[in-house]
Amino acid sequence: MKIGLFGTVLAAAFCVAAAGPAALVDFGAETPALEIHRAAENGQTGVYRTLPDGKRGLRFEWDNGSANHFEFVLKEFRKLPEFDAAEIRVTAYLPPEGTPRTLNVRLRDRDGEMFQFSQPVPAEASGWREFRYRIDPLKPDAGSWYGGKKANKKIDFPACFAGFAGDFRSHAGTGWIGLEKVEFTVTSAPPLLSLDTGKGSAIGVLTPGEEKRLSLRLMNRRPGAQTPELSWSITDVFGKAAGEGKWSQVLESGKTAEIPLPPPRKFGVYYLDLRLKESAGAAADVRRLSYAYLAPAGPVAGKREEFVFGICAHLRGKPAEEQRREAMAAAWGGATLIRDDASWGRIQPKPGEWRFEVYDPIRELLAEYGLEWAPILNFPPLWSRAADSRPRRKGGCHRPEYHDWAWFVHGFAAHYRGKIRSVEIWNEPDHPGFANFSGEEYVELLKTAYREIKAVAPELSALSGGVAGLHSEEQKRLFRMILEVKSCDMLAFHGHGKLNGYRPQVANLLKLRREAGADTPWFANETAISAILIGELRQAEILFQKFLYSWANGASGYNWYDLRNDGDDPGNNEHNFGLLTRDIRPKAAYAAYNMLANHYRGAEFLRPLAFGNGVEAFLFRGRDGKLLLAVWSNDAGADGIPLRLAGVTGMAAEIDLFGNMTPLPVRRGELAFKAGRRPATVRVEADAAGLQPGGAFLRSGAEFTVTPGSESTVTPEFVNPTGRPLAVKLAWKTPAGVTVRDAVRSLRLKPGEARKVPVRLAVAETFTPPEREPAVLQLGLELGALWKGSVGWPLHPVVRLAQGVPRTPTFVLRDASQVIPFVPNVPDKAHLFWKNAADLSAEIRLGRDKEALLFEAAVTDDVHHQPYAGAEAWKGDNIQIAMKLPGQNGLWELGLSRLRDNSGEAFCWLAPAGFPAEKTAAAIWLETSRDERAKRTVYRAAIPFRAIGLTEAAARRGFRFNLIVNDNDGEMRESCIGIAPGIAEDKDPERYPTLVIP
Numbered sequence: 002m003k004i005g006l007f008g009t010v011l012a013a014a015f016c017v018a019a020a021g022p023a024a025l026v027d028f029g030a031e032t033p034a035l036e037i038h039r040a041a042e043n044g045q046t047g048v049y050r051t052l053p054d055g056k057r058g059l060r061f062e063w064d065n066g067s068a069n070h071f072e073f074v075l076k077e078f079r080k081l082p083e084f085d086a087a088e089i090r091v092t093a094y095l096p097p098e099g100t101p102r103t104l105n106v107r108l109r110d111r112d113g114e115m116f117q118f119s120q121p122v123p124a125e126a127s128g129w130r131e132f133r134y135r136i137d138p139l140k141p142d143a144g145s146w147y148g149g150k151k152a153n154k155k156i157d158f159p160a161c162f163a164g165f166a167g168d169f170r171s172h173a174g175t176g177w178i179g180l181e182k183v184e185f186t187v188t189s190a191p192p193l194l195s196l197d198t199g200k201g202s203a204i205g206v207l208t209p210g211e212e213k214r215l216s217l218r219l220m221n222r223r224p225g226a227q228t229p230e231l232s233w234s235i236t237d238v239f240g241k242a243a244g245e246g247k248w249s250q251v252l253e254s255g256k257t258a259e260i261p262l263p264p265p266r267k268f269g270v271y272y273l274d275l276r277l278k279e280s281a282g283a284a285a286d287v288r289r290l291s292y293a294y295l296a297p298a299g300p301v302a303g304k305r306e307e308f309v310f311g312i313c314a315h316l317r318g319k320p321a322e323e324q325r326r327e328a329m330a331a332a333w334g335g336a337t338l339i340r341d342d343a344s345w346g347r348i349q350p351k352p353g354e355w356r357f358e359v360y361d362p363i364r365e366l367l368a369e370y371g372l373e374w375a376p377i378l379n380f381p382p383l384w385s386r387a388a389d390s391r392p393r394r395k396g397g398c399h400r401p402e403y404h405d406w407a408w409f410v411h412g413f414a415a416h417y418r419g420k421i422r423s424v425e426i427w428n429e430p431d432h433p434g435f436a437n438f439s440g441e442e443y444v445e446l447l448k449t450a451y452r453e454i455k456a457v458a459p460e461l462s463a464l465s466g467g468v469a470g471l472h473s474e475e476q477k478r479l480f481r482m483i484l485e486v487k488s489c490d491m492l493a494f495h496g497h498g499k500l501n502g503y504r505p506q507v508a509n510l511l512k513l514r515r516e517a518g519a520d521t522p523w524f525a526n527e528t529a530i531s532a533i534l535i536g537e538l539r540q541a542e543i544l545f546q547k548f549l550y551s552w553a554n555g556a557s558g559y560n561w562y563d564l565r566n567d568g569d570d571p572g573n574n575e576h577n578f579g580l581l582t583r584d585i586r587p588k589a590a591y592a593a594y595n596m597l598a599n600h601y602r603g604a605e606f607l608r609p610l611a612f613g614n615g616v617e618a619f620l621f622r623g624r625d626g627k628l629l630l631a632v633w634s635n636d637a638g639a640d641g642i643p644l645r646l647a648g649v650t651g652m653a654a655e656i657d658l659f660g661n662m663t664p665l666p667v668r669r670g671e672l673a674f675k676a677g678r679r680p681a682t683v684r685v686e687a688d689a690a691g692l693q694p695g696g697a698f699l700r701s702g703a704e705f706t707v708t709p710g711s712e713s714t715v716t717p718e719f720v721n722p723t724g725r726p727l728a729v730k731l732a733w734k735t736p737a738g739v740t741v742r743d744a745v746r747s748l749r750l751k752p753g754e755a756r757k758v759p760v761r762l763a764v765a766e767t768f769t770p771p772e773r774e775p776a777v778l779q780l781g782l783e784l785g786a787l788w789k790g791s792v793g794w795p796l797h798p799v800v801r802l803a804q805g806v807p808r809t810p811t812f813v814l815r816d817a818s819q820v821i822p823f824v825p826n827v828p829d830k831a832h833l834f835w836k837n838a839a840d841l842s843a844e845i846r847l848g849r850d851k852e853a854l855l856f857e858a859a860v861t862d863d864v865h866h867q868p869y870a871g872a873e874a875w876k877g878d879n880i881q882i883a884m885k886l887p888g889q890n891g892l893w894e895l896g897l898s899r900l901r902d903n904s905g906e907a908f909c910w911l912a913p914a915g916f917p918a919e920k921t922a923a924a925i926w927l928e929t930s931r932d933e934r935a936k937r938t939v940y941r942a943a944i945p946f947r948a949i950g951l952t953e954a955a956a957r958r959g960f961r962f963n964l965i966v967n968d969n970d971g972e973m974r975e976s977c978i979g980i981a982p983g984i985a986e987d988k989d990p991e992r993y994p995t996l997v998i999p
Contacts, residue, residue, distance in 0.1 A: 189223060231260070396829075655674055807847075
């Protein structure tokens with residue numbers, strides 16, 4: 002299958018046909034950020050200003066004596082459409098003297114291979130000139146470099162316009178060139194597909210009332226007629242089919258065919274998979290597009306609501322058309338605030354020079370869409386570097402001189418007074434990549450900025466720099482200092498990652514604030530999670546959870562990071578945070594954010610509701626007076642728990658993650674609903690004081706374990722929390738290889754009665770769950786007239802250990818869902834995130850002999866690094882084994898390591914009461930080896946039964962076993978991969994697999 006021949010765009014996106022040129026870069030209308038190679042060393046600068054004849058553009062200047070050439074790229078490369086032949090035109094101004102000898106343009110392709118196309122600059126030329134570069138992607142007349150092993154001297158799509166270079170004519174004096182615009186013309190290209198979603202086409206959003214507008218448009222960009230063959234299929238975010246079709250007909254050159262698509266039935270995000278042949282017999286090309294069906298939640302005019310709905314974005318330096326699409330997407334999604342950098346170095350490139358025109362157009366554009374600009378003051382210019390600052394490490398943002406900083410903040414506040422309502426004083430001062438100086442120095446910068454802001458614009462709200470996290474003692478110490486100096490109106494906090502890692506950090510924030518006796522409000526002003534290891538649907542669920550959890554814990558607002566993916570690499574953590582793809586198409590998280598804005602904006606948090614059973618529930622009063630109960634379950638067993646809610650006085654409905662509403666029956670002032678792992682909202686008419694959690698209809702709390710080749714019994718417990726008798730109907734559905742015997746089909750429970758119902762399962766010898774997801778025992782459940790739905794329990798087969806070490810792995814660890822990352826979510830650590838099995842994976846083999854549990858782990862790891870030993874061995878490459886044995890008081894936690902001197906070490910962190918940890922570790926036999934060519938480390942161990950107190954009876958009964966493989970490539974413990982949860986983040990043996998020794 003060939004990928005990447007035909008072009009796909011959204012209807013309003015950059016679209017080039019043979020008809021004429023399209024602007025790639027307009028230096029007269031925009032000010033894209035540049036990266037100049039060795040700018041200071043070579044005496045080279047790029048400034049946007051009026052050129053000699055009155056036109057605005059980029060004036061690029063150099064010192065001929067410092068280098069023999071120049072090169073610079075745009076920080077935001079400009080994506081090119083796919084083509085077979087094209088032309089780039091550069092409009093440049095040449096001064097009478099000091100022109101370059103050549104003017105070169107650079108393109109970068111999919112694999113990072115860089116191509117340089119060159120044109121000579123006539124020595125006698127001056128004034129405005131046009132330079133043309135013909136581009137043939139298969140045989141480019143260009144020099145090329147980079148790309149590694151994939152470099153092939155061909156332009157592989159997607160490709161981008163990167164920047165410029167040029168050779169100097171002279172070795173003395175100075176020179177310059179003016180650049181006005183770069184245009185791109187396709188002269189021949191594959192068919193172009195665009196997706197029409199009506200007025201939301203620019204951002205891939207279809208709105209109610211425009212369902213019939215949904216269509217594909219196929220344009221023939223060849224010189225002659227073509228008969229393309231197109232097939233397509235649509236799935237929703239849950240993988241459910243939503244339509245498919247085929248199309249083929251003669252299409253004349255330059256003509257466009259419109260192909261209707263079936264309208265969606267529910268709000269949400271949809272994936273459109275396309276398969277196109279240019280003609281019969283041609284190779285098939287494939288592509289995926291996404292679009293969202295939703296009701297826009299903005300733009301919102303006037304005063305913003307009490308709780309801020311914000312989004313972080315990176316607008317500066319992007320094409321004006323893309324900036325407008327991003328602003329539109331943020332507004333339609335429901336945001337009222339955009340947090341973005343305000344680089345000091347861009348605003349004040351030289352002492353005394355102010356260039357507010359860099360950011361004024363961004364603020365004005367956002368205002369058009371009802372969005373506030375919330376700038377972050379950071380990225381100081383090189384000229385401001387403080388002579389007495391002591392960097393924490395090499396690289397990162399330096400600490401500026403305090404007097405220069407004061408002058409900049411004063412000027413910024415004066416210019417934007419009355420135009421903005423808040424400003425953030427630095428970004429992540431706890432991370433040296435953004436603040437390469439001490440906490441004391443940051444606090445001095447904070448105090449200085451606060452003083453200057455209040456002197457010139459006392460009404461302007463000043464936020465402390467958002468700290469990346471509150472895990473370490475160093476981060477807590479900095480936060481205490483921020484609280485002590487009382488130089489901010491709002492405390493900013495980030496805390497990227499899952500909710501279970503976010504909770505303790507928020508608890509630390511509230512504790513530190515309480516200990517300081519402060520009542521300064523706090524803002525979750527940059528917190529999210531990348532989709533890299535969890536997928537887009539789970540990213541959307543975590544957005545919902547963290548957003549409302551923050552609100553319920555006193556936050557004044559929430560900014561998701563960020564609006565748009567920062568790149569196209571699916572394996573790069575930093576590239577996958579966005580609500581939108583890099584191509585400005587909606588992800589599931591965008592539709593979830595829109596749902597929150599449509600239903601919760603303007604709401605008031607009331608209180609949490611305690612249902613127990615691992616359920617989290619937060620009650621809000623919506624802007625229309627209706628009550629909104631945000632709810633989800635953390636239960637490790639059942640995929641959802643039916644709950645009772647009492648005190649309902651009117652109608653009720655359930656609202657799913659994307660805003661689809663389903664009525665819920667209300668009987669005598671109460672209703673039942675399912676709290677699942679996927680969060681949802683229950684909307685009710687009720688008096689808030691009278692609305693009460695009324696208990697659960699089901700108790701689970703555990704995953705069900707079954708034994709292949711025999712009969713197993715699982716025991717769910719059903720409860721009647723109502724005040725009347727309850728008729729319960731049960732309908733069991735089993736996975737392949739499992740059948741139910743003599744199942745109970747109905748129950749009648751008295752008020753308050755709880756009854757355990759044994760369910761006998763016949764399990765085939767060959768029963769094996771799917772590789773990535775557990776097999777599920779489904780129960781269709783009817784609770785009288787209150788609720789009808791289904792509940793599922795994962796079924797985990799016990800693992801029988803045979804004599805000796807088996808050839809077939811007992812457990813295979815290679816999937817993203819098995820990985821737990823520990824890397825902070827900052828750009829300079831993106832390379833440490835798990836990408837694939839070559840980074841870290843393992844095959845685990847378990848067996849036994851008469852006296853010991855036999856263990857073998859073959860670990861694939863690109864770098865083996867273990868500088869630690871003993872109690873700290875978990876910080877390096879290491880295996881942690883956890884076991885819970887019947888009848889013992891406590892958990893076993895053992896470590897296996899290959900140390901720096903290539904010796905093996907066994908260690909015991911935890912031992913049940915009455916067992917000596919050191920003696921147990923000494924009894925373990927361990928052998929390790931490392932194959933550097935294969936990047937494989939092998940651990941072989943024998944754990945004596947006597948050392949861990951495993952009796953024959955306990956072994957036959959079964960015991961819990963789990964492990965994780967830790968990974969450290971030299972910078973930090975970056976991640977681990979494990980069989981099951983319950984070691985790295987908490988200690989929960991109920992989630993471990995069960996081993997049996999017959």
